[in-house]
Amino acid sequence: MPAPIHPDIISHLIETEPYYLETGNEISLFKAAYHSRLPVMLKGPTGCGKTRFVEYMAYLLKVPLITVSCHEDLFASDLIGRFLLKNDETVWSDGPLTRAVRMGAICYLDEVVEARKDTTVVIHPLTDNRRTLVIEKKGEVLPAHPDFLLIVSYNPGYQSVLKDLKQSTRQRFVSIQFNYPDIEKESQIVAAEGNIDIELSVKLVNLAHKIRNIREQGLTEGASTRLLIYAAQLIQQNIPVTEACKTAICLPLTDDENLQETMNDLIADIF
């Protein structure tokens, strides 16, 4: 017997195909994981396509997607739900995680390390063979819908050691490694998303590669694909290339003047 269709589902389905270019074998890996309903952890630097990938997979698998961006102030109740006051009454309102568990959606916790540690604990029973969500406030133990899947993303870059993910949490996921795509693919992506010609896109990607070479000199991270797309979009709006690169790539990366200077030199060389 198929599970009853939750009315919320429609609004969380992704209807138009998101643009996604496979960079390795992540699609088949993910499909396999989904088939066995194994929780997935996407590892990789920011802006390399993790979020886009999840959207794309949700589209391919025709499963609703609920995304939660994690931050320091994210409480368990922000995920599970809480009682709210409505017209003198207290009414329960499901949080995003609870909704996903009920309707059988993919729940994507973006940048999960950013969440407070006690928050991440609520996902534990969901990610082992119990597959349940404990709603303490209501005294309810909610079994997950058969289609439900939890995905988290995690950026193992230069983080604070205080924020490292606990082993007990880590070991509940299969991990897929993401990285910046190779030059050819990344150029295609930037050209497609930024709507610029491929030649210019190759140059932007070249610039990014050079900047990634000096990542350890004080940049917390290299220039991401996302920033390249921003630059491309500015260029598309007739902003001169040099300025677009500075605004979209260099300035966001660091405040260090020396590094800025090096990056400006590179821009002057390449364009």
Place this chain on the structure above:
Amino acid sequence: MDTIEEDTIWSYSLEPSFGEAVALGYDRLTTAPDTMSCYHALIRKAGQTGPTLGKLMAVFLPPVLVCKNNRLLKLFEHTVEIMLKKGTYTLAAPLEFLSIMLDGGDIKSALVYLRLLSEIFSQDFSYNQSLRLCYMLPKALGQFPPEKRTWQIRQLRRVVREDIRLAELFSDGMKNGLCLLSQKELSRFITMGLTKFRLNPDSGKKFLSLESKLGKDTCAEMQSTVFLSQIQQALNRYLRARIGIQIAVRSLALIKHEVTAPPPMVVSDGKFIYLPDEISIFSQKYENMEIYKCLTKLESAYYEFHTFDFDLEKALERAGILSEPFEIDSQNLSDMERFFGFFPIKKLACDLFTIFEHGRIRVLLYRNYPGIIRQILPLLQREAVRICQNTPLFHLYARIALDMRPPQTDIGKFIEEYAALFERKIGEDDSVETCAELVFETYHHAFVNLISEPSNSPNPPPPFPEREGGDVITAPLSFQGRGRGRGALIYIPLNIPFGRILRPDIPYQTFREFERIAETLKNRLKEKGIHVYKSDIKKLMIRNSGRLSADELKELIFRNAKDTENASEPDLSWLVLSDIQSEIAMDDLPVSGTVFWYREWDSNLNDYLHQHVRVSDRFVDGIESDFYPSALQRHQGLVRKIRYAFELLKPQGLVILRNWTEGDEFDYRALLDFVMDKKAKLMPSDRLYIKRIKQDRDVAVLLLVDMSRSTANAVPGNDASVMDIEKQALVLFCEALDVVGDAFCIAGFSGTGRLGLDYFRIKNFDEAMDNTVRNRISAMSPQRSTRMGGAIRHAVTQLRHHPAKVRLLLVLGDGFPNDADYKEQYAIDDTHKAICEARSENIHVKAITVNLDESPMLDELYGSVHHHVISDVRELPDKLLRIYRALTR
């Protein structure tokens, strides 16, 4: 001979030390016997005044006399006379400095200096002032670089003529930055300063000593000379970003190879790009800066576009030659030089090759970095016009390498033909070997048409030897004899802007060892019927700093084989890649302190060697010194900033946030308000919740400092060593951690051999920051080698029992681990293993490496996201704390 004896005896009788000085003086003068009579007369005269003066003259006269310069001698006598009026005591120090100058052969400066002395000491001043001047002058002038001091002392003369008190201020000013000015600039600055001084003595003084902002700004603005040290960091960062391999810039003075005179503006050896210490070609600072950048960008193109990966075998294949045409004595020659050796006039082959290679680089740069071409080409073209040789070959260079128009003559027509050929060939294949092909094709033609113009020589030049049935091999051969036999032709080598002639021999020297291994390997493989190019193996080794793994080699062969027919996985099991290193037994090394034993990972065995490393653990004996306070003083501004930043890191306990529309708990008071409002029929606020955020910080950190010998290296532009700066960083680290209240511990390590690892405790977790600890920091000094694995294991022992929730081990090093029988991959593997062991105990290990350029090997050592590189150690004090803050925020 008699006078010498008499003088010696006489002076000895006056005072023994006088006698000794006289004897030594005569000895010195044996090289200039004709000056002895003068010496005799002068010391007699001086000795009659007293043995003290006699002795001074006996010591300081000979350096003057051996110069055999009358003007100098007269001026010397005159100056001494003037100084004597103030007292004999004024002579010793100033004259000693004079001797130093003269011993260095710097008569010009000596003359100016003597004039300065005579001018100063003919003025009126107190005994104290005079004493101070005698001490200060030689010390200050000693700081002036010999090549600049003549005109720098001249400016000092101008200043003291104005007012004797300005001498000291001038010397301060020099220290503070005036030394960076060129002759003209300094003179202009002093003129301004003196004018100011006349109007307002106080502000004039501050201006001259660069104490005032105006003085500083004026000096900085004037200074058009750019020094390598000012721009070195930026250039290195640029190189790192653009090419991504390990190459850095360095002063040309440090090059070990012979270079042409005048030296080129830039040359490189595969590890370093050598540049002049200073550039002052243009009158604007930024223009000179540009030159540094342009030269770096040009030179690095050789590495980006693989000029020095030139492979003779590939080149010969391209020309259709299957084996070397003849055996040249190829010992110690790079492939490129061997190639030049095929031609009768090597220099011509080299010049032609340079022309095409610079052309190739221009094309590639244009393709990948049009911006570089825009910046550089005009500069090169201008320089080419300046040094123009007006020879056909030079025009060819200008056309192909610099994209300039050739003259409208017959030669010009030839040149255009060459250019067309070049463009076509490079368009087909842009590898460096194409240039060799081009040289093969053009050499004879160039020799006949571009070198010896028919009009100059009555006899027609040696005819181009007919190719016998397209046999390319013999062509250069048969040519060789004739070229040499004639001997009439003198080839004038090509002049190239900034002296950038190709020097394949220099990078070859750097990587000769790799080249030899690559060659051997290539031959061994060949015996087994496997073909690889030598340059490909070498490239691999350079990229991996000399390591060669069987896997990578396999991949290389596989890739090659795929192009041909047999694409099967090669079997390399017969190949032994590593040499076994000799072990040094040191079983009977004395130890002090408590002894611990640790295992070590042997990557060859793929197993642990148990009880292998002996660590002796002890406290450093502190020494009393003002190092700690003076370091604080020096970094005053930074300390203030750090205190503030770390104050912010301090946990505030529980933080309660109110007025939330949602949250974990109701806010009691807001709830009361809510009910009251309801009752009063007012619109109640729905901000009823509070959020509680518990802040705690329970961090313990152990800072482990590598105290190996290399930390004794001097830091450029600074008389401090790497260790000195590391110690300053430690001082700031202690101050900061004291503010935030994290438990911390500092230890250093060094040693020799597996039984001699020393672990120096500087501060334990439970020790307070007191004078004992401060003195231990002062006492830290460079020791011996770096056996990092054992040190880390011992640090973990120390950290293991600390109860903190977050435990951090921060390793501060200046390079790779290295010790007796502890090298390269072995050392890296063991250290990495030790780090993994630490991580498995839930200890975070992070590393900071100073004074090293980035290397992929660091990733292998510490793990790719666990280390920071600070290539300039001077940035360490600031960066260490930033990193710590980021790690624990």
